[in-house]
Amino acid sequence: MSATLLGAAQDPAITADFSEDTIWVWLVKAVVILVFLLTSVLMAIWFERKVVARMQIRPGPNVHGPFGLLQSLADAMKLLLKEDITVKAADKVIYLLAPMISVFCALLTFAVIPFGPSVTVLGVTTPLQLTDLPVATLYVLACASVGVYGIVLGGWSSGSTYPLLGSVRSTAQVISYELAMGLSLVSVFIMAGSMSTSQIVDSQRPLWWAIPLAPAFVIYVISMIGETNRLPFDLPEAEGELVSGYMTEYSSMKFAWFFLAEYINMINVSAIATTLFLGGWRAPWPLSAINDGMLNTGWWPVLWFLAKMWLFMFLFVWVRGTLLRLRYDQFMKLGWKVLIPAALAWVVMVAVVQGIRQFVDVDLTTLIIGLVVAAAVVIGITFLIPDKPRAAADDGVRDGPFDPFEGGYPVPPLPGQQLPPSARRLARAARTTVAPDTDHHDTEVQRG
Amino acid sequence: MTALGAAGSPVAASPVAASLATAVADTGRTGTGEATLFWVLAPIMVLAALGLLFARKAIHAAMCVVLVMVSLAFLYVAQDAPFLGVVQVVVYTGAVMMLFLFVLMLVGVDASDSLVETIRGQRWLGLLFGVGLAVLLVGVVTRVTYPAPVGLAEANAASNPVGVARLIFGDFVFAFEVVGVLLVTAALGALVLTHRQRLVRKVGQRELARRRVAGLGKTEADRDAVERKGIAPLPAPGVYARTNAMDVPALDPQGRPIEQSVSRVLRVRGQERELEAVGVVPGPATGPVAGQLPAGPASPGLHLEAGEDGGADRHAPTPQAGAPGETAGPATPITTGRGPEVVP
Incomplete structure (x- = not known):
């Protein structure tokens, strides 16, 4: 396409060397990525079900194949063979187009993800990456933002209320969380001095960005869960309220496409988080020191990359198994009033630090230590400010007699209080002594 | 506009440009790959742009614009402006168009544009100005010359984003700041205009x-x-053998309709259906209505004076519990359109 994509003169912003790549190499890489993503999705579904099951103390899928590994394959086959229903009220073209957009855009991201450094296969030396752009990370954001069209159009074209509500929610959600996500990535761009993924991985040689840019990392992790519509941010498909949101009216393969896109997107954002914050394919610290960085060469990096990526996948499942869905207004408040201002403030801070480094000759370590000390001093001073006197905490101990409607509530007896004998029981006891054999008494006893 | 503007350059395309890698900057010519891309994308873009004009549904028009935008982004990337191309998708397709879609979505699937003229003479004026614009464009495009572009290689020497950044934050920093101020002003204006003073406490x-x-x-x-x-939560509407809809009330244990089970909106509009209309005969209308607490001095069982019976205010008969292993059956005989149901 462009000079950059067609393997022209090496762009100065890109570290990976694609000069030996031919059209066959691209083709092989593209097919490998496709196969990798599809098998990863099958694995991810099994993984999620198994891990969530363990968290809920049950075995999870364990019938089909070893450890139930073939369960998702069986589910996929079932979906393929199901009847494909097109709703009568649907806008046919867009109804069909929507899941396609979703899957297509989800598949695009991995083109710029580096799996490892250059390796030599059959005499061809090539990086383990399909391509790289000077704007690779922006390209990923672009793919994600076009992918949302799938959800939005799917919800609208179904011509039904729940999907429409799901897609309206999804639009608002993605727009607000994409801002926080983009801003958290900006600090990585500033520190790495590049938006190319291979260059960003290369810039993490001394230190992974997750450590110095921890706030950005946290913001990214939160917004990536929001971006992929996963619990606790799965409001577009909230089962309890919207049946399953934008995909309510979809069935068979079209539904499977949405499903596929959701899981590929999870893998995508995990891979981005790995590449930008956790050193990409670089070996973790004690391992990277072995034998003069032997584990950072050849095929080893693929292992580290996949391990880190699946760490994030585990995080997704863990969060899903632990947290409850947010209410919509709380969710929006979190996005607009917490994440975006925090991300903005952090970007400004990083920019100031980088500016100081540009114009003043200060060692980064000294600078960071100075900033940490300054922050510690500020935090220390805030401890010296006396707290506002708060109302004494209610320890729940009561001295007086039991008031069943304390504070206007029907309440149980609190510590220190005694439940008075039941009025009904007293009355019954009185009656029993007077007239032991009444019909009424029998039914009361049975009910009691 | 861009499609027309770029249309001239492939004329200069030469098959001699053997190397795909030849950048536009070096020769002033378009590579074969780029020419192919252009001739594939240009008709699509023109068709999509026409689709915007002639689509009946607003969403279809919006999708046509998206198609034009994405194709335009491809062309930008092909012309060695990857930053512009990607930002085009992120900002215009991902954010601006999405906001448009957000509003359009609230128009139903089967809604078409109204063709009634709201401003008198609008069509003729529109046609007039359209023709004027067309004449102007044709005039400009036919007289334009296409000199060989120079300096792209130098501009992109330190990679494209760096080159763009130097221009924006160096040569054009003032214009950039002015645009920034304008946007902030617009955002603040929107906030002020939509701000609502809270009359009652939240x-x-x-x-x-x-x-x-x-x-x-x-x-x-x-x-x-x-x-x-x-x-x-409020009770759900009724589910019966022959109807399962929002507008039919559910039955309480005594077989009487629960008014609250039908959405308040439907009740206010008078769209609630009677139980008889769906072939269900409600139970006798005595006793308290389920879903509402009895209007006693307090809730039963909470404030009891000595000697008072908590079960006394249950006026309606409670069905007898069945023997273990059997269901008790309905309290009142159910009569459907086919006649009374017989409990086996």
Whole structure:
């Protein structure tokens, strides 16, 4: 396409060397990525079900194949063979187009993800990456933002209320969380001095960005869960309220496409988080020191990359198994009033630090230590400010007699209080002594 | 516009440009790859642009614009402006068009544009100006010359984003800041215009929950609107053999319709269906209506004086419990359109 994509003169912003790549190499890489993503999705579904099951103390899928590994394959086959229903009220073209957009855009991201450094296969030396752009990370954001069209159009074209509500929610959600996500990535761009993924991985040689840019990392992790519509941010498909949101009216393969896109997107954002914050394919610290960085060469990096990526996948499942869905207004408040201002403030801070480094000759370590000390001093001073006197905490101990409607509530007896004998029981006891054999008494006893 | 503007360059395309890698900058010519891309994308873009004009549904028009935008982004990337191309997709397709879509979505699937003229003479004026614009464009495009572009290699020497950044934050920093100020002003203006002074205190979820629970200790007459809602969700509408719809009330254990089970909107509009209309005969209309607490001094069983029987205010007969292993059956005989149901 462009000079950059067609393997022209090496762009100065890109570290990976694609000069030996031919059209066959691209083709092989593209097919490998496709196969990798599809098998990863099958694995991810099994993984999620198994891990969530363990968290809920049950075995999870364990019938089909070893450890139930073939369960998702069986589910996929079932979906393929199901009847494909097109709703009568649907806008046919867009109804069909929507899941396609979703899957297509989800598949695009991995083109710029580096799996490892250059390796030599059959005499061809090539990086383990399909391509790289000077704007690779922006390209990923672009793919994600076009992918949302799938959800939005799917919800609208179904011509039904729940999907429409799901897609309206999804639009608002993605727009607000994409801002926080983009801003958290900006600090990585500033520190790495590049938006190319291979260059960003290369810039993490001394230190992974997750450590110095921890706030950005946290913001990214939160917004990536929001971006992929996963619990606790799965409001577009909230089962309890919207049946399953934008995909309510979809069935068979079209539904499977949405499903596929959701899981590929999870893998995508995990891979981005790995590449930008956790050193990409670089070996973790004690391992990277072995034998003069032997584990950072050849095929080893693929292992580290996949391990880190699946760490994030585990995080997704863990969060899903632990947290409850947010209410919509709380969710929006979190996005607009917490994440975006925090991300903005952090970007400004990083920019100031980088500016100081540009114009003043200060060692980064000294600078960071100075900033940490300054922050510690500020935090220390805030401890010296006396707290506002708060109302004494209610320890729940009561001295007086039991008031069943304390504070206007029907309440149980609190510590220190005694439940008075039941009025009904007293009355019954009185009656029993007077007239032991009444019909009424029998039914009361049975009910009691 | 861009399609027309770029249309001239492939004329200069030469098959001699053997190397795909030859950048436009070096020769002033378009590579074969780029020419192919252009001739594939240009017709698509023109068709999509026409689709914008002639599509009946607003969403179809919006999708046509998206197609044009994405194709334009491809062309930008092909012309060695990857930053512009990607930002085009992120900003215009991902954010601006998405906001448009957000509004358009609230128009239903089967809604078409109204073709009624709201401004008199609008069509003729539109046609006039359209023709004027066309004449102007044709005039400009036919007289334009295409000199060989120079300096792209130098501009992109330190990679494309760096080159763009130097231009924006170096040569054009003032213009950039002015645009920034304009955008901030617009955002603030929108905030000010949509700001609403709160007339009453905001009642939060916690306080609402407190009041609803507290309302349980009051009599029906003393409860306000919030307290009357109770703590449990409203009952769902009825599901019967021959109907399962929002507008038919459910039955309480005594076989009487529960008014609250039908959406308030439907009730206010008078769209609620009677039970008889769906072939269900409701039970006798005596006793308290389910879903509402009895209007006693307090809720049963909470405030009992000595000797008072908690079950006394249950006027309606409670069905007898069946023997273990058997169901008790309905309290009142159910009569459908086919006649009374016989309990086996």
